[in-house]
Amino acid sequence: MLLYVLGMFGIAAFAITGVISAGRRNMDIFSIVLLGMVASLGGGTIRDVVLRMDAVYWVEDTSYLWIAIVSSMFAFFAVRVIEHRQQVFHYADSFGLALFTILATERVLTLGFSPIIAIIMGVITGVAGGIIRDLLSDRAPLILGKEFYATPAFLGAILMVLLEQNLRWHEYNSIYAAFLIFILRILAIHKGLYYPSWLLFKKRDS
Numbered sequence: 001m002l003l004y005v006l007g008m009f010g011i012a013a014f015a016i017t018g019v020i021s022a023g024r025r026n027m028d029i030f031s032i033v034l035l036g037m038v039a040s041l042g043g044g045t046i047r048d049v050v051l052r053m054d055a056v057y058w059v060e061d062t063s064y065l066w067i068a069i070v071s072s073m074f075a076f077f078a079v080r081v082i083e084h085r086q087q088v089f090h091y092a093d094s095f096g097l098a099l100f101t102i103l104a105t106e107r108v109l110t111l112g113f114s115p116i117i118a119i120i121m122g123v124i125t126g127v128a129g130g131i132i133r134d135l136l137s138d139r140a141p142l143i144l145g146k147e148f149y150a151t152p153a154f155l156g157a158i159l160m161v162l163l164e165q166n167l168r169w170h171e172y173n174s175i176y177a178a179f180l181i182f183i184l185r186i187l188a189i190h191k192g193l194y195y196p197s198w199l200l201f202k203k204r205d206s
Contacts, residue, residue, distance in 0.1 A: 003103055003174060010099030011064055012071040013092040014040035014129050019075035020089045021137040029076055036072030039133035041065070043100055043125040051108070051121065093130060093142065094185035098178040101126030101153040105160045106174055115161045122157035123150060126181075146195070148188035156181035 018039030022032040041058050048056045058064035082088055105122030109115070127143050127150055134141040143149045160177035167173060187193045 002171070003106065006099050006174070006178075007064070007103050008067050010096050010103065011040045011067045013096035013099070014133075015068050015071035016075040016079075017089050017093045017096065017130070018133045018137075019072050020079055020085050020092075021133055021139060029073070032076050033069060033072040035133060035136055036075065037065070037068045038136065039129045040068045040071070040096070041129070042132045043127070043129035044104065046128050047104055047108075047121050047125045050124075051111070051113070090189050091186075094182050094189070097126045097130065097149075097153055097185060098156065098181035100129070101156055101181055102160050102174050102178040105157045105177075106164070109161065109164055115165070119154070119157040119161060122160070123153045126153040126157075148184055148193050148195075151195075152181040152184035152188070155184065 015036035018036035019032050021039075022035040027035070041064065044058070044064075045056050054060075058068075079085055079088070101122045104125035105118045108118040108121045113121075131141045131143060156177045159180055160173060163170065163173035163177060184193065
């Protein structure tokens with residue numbers, strides 16, 4: 001039940017980021033709600049398609065779909081009174097990234113896949129929705145920036161696997177791993193946390 005509730009919060013968080021991102025393009029309410037749905041449901045959809053699940057998770061349980069729709073509609077009206085939209089965007093995105101990555105990692109492990117597959121699918125689930133959102137709203141995807149984005153998801157997924165292998169009985173493993181991702185993203189946003197220059201690929205001057 002805890003994981004189910006957290007999943008709903010993750011859907012809502014990413015739906016809000018989709019609405020804020022779409023607001024920069026002066027889209028109508030239908031387009032914005034659609035973008036919010038794509039942002040919040042896209043990563044998990046890709047995961048289930050790649051793993052050839054019998055049904056995509058939001059088709060099997062339409063509660064996820066309704067949460068995405070309601071959250072997007074709520075955000076459409078609510079963000080107008082928010083002064084620091086970009087800050088809300090980053091916090092909601094970090095929250096959604098953390099939850100989606102960890103919930104996907106745990107789900108894939110539960111389905112019997114190997115740890116490496118669980119980590120990869122966890123990261124893909126976490127970042128894919130944001131990539132689709134950013135591309136559709138004509139903004140540079142956060143994952144293409146030099147600050148940490150995919151790295152926190154990767155480290156959190158690894159921690160989740162390690163905790164599940166060594167402390168399987170502990171019910172808060174997912175909370176610990178999600179917290180790591182969220183904190184690393186917040187540090188990246190506010191403290192400019194990124195790789196040293198020798199680990200960055202830079203285009204040579206011609």
